[in-house]
Amino acid sequence: PACPVPAPPLDGSSSGTVVNHGPHLLALMQNMFTDKLLTDVVLAVKPHGETEATHRFPTHRMVLSMWSDMFRSMFECSDSAVPGKAQEIPLHGDDPAAIGSLVEYFYTGQLTLDASNVMALLAAADKYHIGPVVDACGRYLGEQINVGSVCQVLERAQRHSAKEAERKCKKLITSKFYKIAQNEAFLALSWSNIKWILTDDALVCESELAVFHAAMRWLAAEPERKQYLQEALEMIRFTCFSVSDLGLIDAHPTASLAGDFFLRKLLTAYKATSSPSCSLRPEKSRQYYQFWISGVxxxxxxxxxxxxxxxxxxxxxxxxxxxxxxxxxxxxxxxxxxxxxxxxxxxxxxxxxxxxxxxxxxxxxxxxxxxxxxxxxxxxxxxxxxxxxxxxxxxxxxxxxxxxxxxxxxxxxxxxxxxxxxxxxxxx
Structure with missing residues (x-):
């Protein structure tokens, strides 16, 4: 005779059991990736400079859709899928190794980041809207930055929306500006980042004279940057100069290209710094370190x-x-x-x-x-x-x-x- 199954109590007093098959599910996903089971789409990667795809990665529409809203939208809008035949999707200008690593990550949840691949992975993850990988790359870059690499990393982080890396880069530039401004990489910063630097109250620098020289050096690096000269001079805090420092720049070859605008800035600064009766208030100081600790x-x-x-x-x-x-x-x-x-x-x-x-x-x-x-x-x-x-x-x-x-x-x-x-x- 069949054993009767007792009905659960109606008062809600029964206790449940949680069954966790997560590790088993992950193992099944890994098997699907390794054995290429029932794949229905192929990512065909054509790197820059190539006329045809050089790498193909069989995968599953469902898996790509889970990780990337960009792929999901692509599949939802496409009617080119043929039953029994894997649809080929061309990926133009991507790094094949980065795409391969991302596909493996979709099935295994594991990704190895190092100095040789993090930039390519960040670019691909940002392009295809794979947020967790963008965040992971940003954290990695934020942990690896130094005075020599921070300018390049900042530009890449901003281009690919790696907010954590951008925050750490800006923090390092603010605190080590006096070193970073001497590097050649500083000259490759975008105008938007130079503007951010010139308006930063927390900038640690020897004096405002050092900020002026850094800005002029950046402007002189490329002829087309002269269009930003007047705006850059507007952000230099000339009233924070000493009288002797003002005397060092009154004939500066780059700044002098601004003509009367530069001369008016100098005249205003001379009045503010040398005349006790001048009503002009000095501009807000940055974090200047050209002083000696004295007293308490x-x-x-x-x-x-x-x-x-x-x-x-x-x-x-x-x-x-x-x-x-x-x-x-x-x-x-x-x-x-x-x-x-x-x-x-x-x-x-x-x-x-x-x-x-x-x-x-x-x-x-x-x-x-x-x-x-x-x-x-x-x-x-x-x-x-x-x-x-x-x-x-x-x-x-x-x-x-x-x-x-x-x-x-x-x-x-x-x-x-x-x-x-x-x-x-x-x-x-």
Whole structure:
């Protein structure tokens, strides 16, 4: 007799079982790709310079449609499919290796990216609207960029809508402009990117004079760029020049092609920088690094510090039990040291001071003892505390607990317990 199957309870109290055949489905897809089972379309790739297709990739309309809305639209609008015969679709100007890798990716979900194929894959993925591959290529490029390659990668990323790579490229150009502007690749940037650079308030550069020279160098690289000269000069912040720097450019061969427009810019800048009674406000400064850290300074971008040549040699949270031995060891091979505090996620130093290592680490011998170096008052009381203050008073009860000019104090406790002070904030 047949076994009765109990009816499920109607009160919804039964528990279900989730069956996951995802890995099995993926294996079946891979078999279809490997064995070319029931393929109904062939991608025929004709690279640039070829008169006929050089590579053909059998595949399935359904699979292409799942991954690419461009292919799906093509199939929906096409009535050329013949039952029992695979339709051939010509792909003009594509890289055969990139198309082959994409077809394999459609079935396996796996793609190997490296320096030799990422640009071709990005171009093909963007052309055929394969979003996940565009994103993957963008992330890869963003991780691989450096000062030498960033200009080329930026142009490619923008051309193929790789937003993450574009964001990282712009961030690197902003923080390392003083190096990137010297590269030949800088001269190949598009006018739209030069405009973005010239209007960027966060640009880290030696001075506005350096920005001017970079812009003029780009304009002089190709004769047809002279059409952009006046617009470029409009974006240079001449009122941020020093009087001496203005004197260095008043006869610049490229800028002088703008005639009276350039002369008016110079005259306005001379008035703004040399006349105390001038009502013109200087334009907003960029992140200029042509200055020396002196006294106690606040909110200095890390990128500016790096541009000055400072290199990080020690970083610990305030909970770490910093010792005098650690401080002396990390500064042993240097003549100058910059001491600072910053939030982990911040691009700026909260406050900092700098000086000669021998003076900054000169031992002090008591709760109220300090000495002056480069506009700050330093102490290094062995086994007690290390730090600086703008005010001529310290109280090393634990960290420096003095309240006078509290915003301008930094203190590290050296007694083995960690903790200290950043401005008015005590950290334990």
């Amino acid at each position: 300074m606040h909110h200095i971008p890390v990128a500016v510090i790096e541009a000055q040549g400072w290199r990080e040699v020690y970083r610990q949270p305030y909970s770490h039990a910093t010792s005098e031995a650690e401080v002396r060891a990390c500064t042993a091979n240097f003549t100058h040291v910059l001491v600072a505090a910053k939030h982990n996620s911040s691009p700026e130093l909260e406050l900092c001071a700098a000086g000669e290592v021998s003076r900054v680490l000169q031992p002090t011998h008591g709760r109220y003892d300090f000495h002056e170096e480069n506009g700050a008052h330093w102490y290094c009381w062995s086994g007690k505390a290390f730090g600086f203050s703008r005010g001529k008073q310290v109280d090393l009860f634990w960290a420096d607990v003095c309240q006078f000019e509290g915003d301008n104090r930094l203190s590290w406790v050296l007694d083995g317990r960690g903790g200290g002070r950043v401005g008015k904030n005590f950290l334990y």
